[in-house]
Each structure stands twice: as C-alpha cells, then as structure tokens.
Amino acid sequence: MRLLTHNMLSSNIKGVSNGFPLRIEVEKVAEKQVDFNADFLRNMFPKIEWKAFVDAAKTIGYAELPEEVDSSALESEEFLNKFHHALLELHLEEGALVCPETGRRFPVSKGIPNMLLHEDEV
C-alpha cells in the first residue's frame, strides 16, 4: 500500500469522530519504482494532508520531506522527486494501521490492509 492510499483512508468505526490519520505500525516496507509524472504530482499536492503524509513517511523510514510546505515547492525538481518517492514508491507491505481514536488495529498483509469491521463496530 502506497502512502497516497494511506493519506485517503480513515477509520470508520461506529462512534469515532476523527479516524484520520491512521497510525502506522511497520514490519516490512517495500520499494517499487514508478515513472515520474510531474503533472500528476502537482495535481495531487493540494489534495494531500501534508502533516499526516510527512509523519507516515517518517514512520516507514523516509525523513527527507519538509515539515511545512506550500505550493511554491512544486517548482523545485528536488522536492518533486522526494514527493514522488514518498507518495508512490514506498509501500507498507506488512504491519498494521491503527485507529487514532480507539487504538483498534487493522492488519496489513502482503500490502493489503484489512479494514473489515466487526459487527459491533458498524
């Protein structure tokens, strides 16, 4: 699972008011190369929750992203390369996503998070 997906996904357990961002527990991270597409990155940038993204990247071992950033950064090729790498090329392969409010763990296996809810969580 890419960090882009992590940046969109939230915990939807009954009664939880803010299930975003899911905390990450890492067992294994994978890297898969993706063609660079600056237009896509510029398009995606305003939709990203930056703090959650930086924190997630750090958690899986990538600390090269700036803590604070505005759209002028998109003119820098160096920034775009880092953004690209963290957003699309790093994958959480094994581990878990954890609801920030309840601490409920959603296991991630072979890159697939299991977000199925129990009956009493719906």
Place this chain on the structure above:
Amino acid sequence: MKLKQLEGLLGDLQQFSNPKAELEQYPTGPHIASRMLFTVVADFGCGCGTLGAAAALLGAEHVIGIDIDSQSLEIASLNAEDLELDINLIQCNVKNLGWRGQTVDTVVMNPPFGTRKKGADMEFLSVALKIASQAVYSLHKTSTRDHIKRAALRDFNASSAELRFDVPHLYKFHKKKEVDIAVDLWRFVPKVNQGKGD
C-alpha cells in the same frame, strides 16, 4: 499521458462504419473512455481486479481496488503482478469504507446488483458519490433504471445521472443459470466539483 491527450488519441480512432446490430456494435466515445480511466481511480467491489487493471493499463496513476473478499483480492493481486501493474488493494465492505473527502477522481464499479441482498448496488453508489470528485461509472440493472436516477439525484449527492449506453444495454452473463440480465452503464457526476476539469 494527459487527459486531453488521451481523449484526443481515442477520438482519432476509427469507428464502425456499418455497425452490425446483431453484434451490438456501439461505439465507446472518447469522453467516457478517457474519463473512466484517468488519474486516481477506485474500483469498488473490484473482485479479481479487471476494471482496476484496465484503468492502470490505460495510464491511471493510482488505482485502488476495494473488495470484501480476501480470495478475490488475492487473485486481483496476482493479476496485477502478472501485468506488472501497481494496484493498491483494500479489504473492506464498501458500505463501511472510511475515506477522507473527495480525493479520488473517478470510481468505476460493477456492483452487486442487489439480487441477493436488496439495495447493495445503492449502497455502493452512495459511497462512490461521496469520494469521487469527477465521475462515477457504474453498471446497474435496467429494470431499476428509474429508481437509480431518482435516488442518485435526490439522496446521493449526484448533480447529474446519465445513461451512457441507453440503446439495448450491456449484458451480464450469470454463471449458474444461463440468464442474461439487461444492464445499463451510468455516468454520475458528484456535486461540489461539477464541471471542473471536465
């Protein structure tokens, strides 16, 4: 590839000059084909991942397949691997999906038609229209046509609901009994971003 570029290329393709009615040869317009498959695409009830794989093959940058069934997801994962595609899979009941806003461009889906569990297709549609910013492409039984349109516009955040194949339908082939079900392909535009980038 850019959206306009994709649409341009598809628009230049040669189409049927004498469509054969018996083969149901209706052209797929460049507008629908390009938008179905661009940028960030979610495939709801992805099963073995066919629609998601199609989107990725046609250049969608980020494809998310969501399904409740772990066996289907395993196959979807192998299929993606075979085609060397990078598809993010999530095991989840679509109706309980937790998602941050309209961060997906397009949702494509061939939902359960609600034959076994009444209203399943409507649950899918409702969630799809909450997370898509550009469009939702979805297949529904022709027999529910009026109901779909009314519910989408009144209850589900759609600003428009258009039948894309309003001539005789696509057909879904059922495995056990050999029954054809008439199916419509719909295009829904969610509210909020209507018209933007369209």
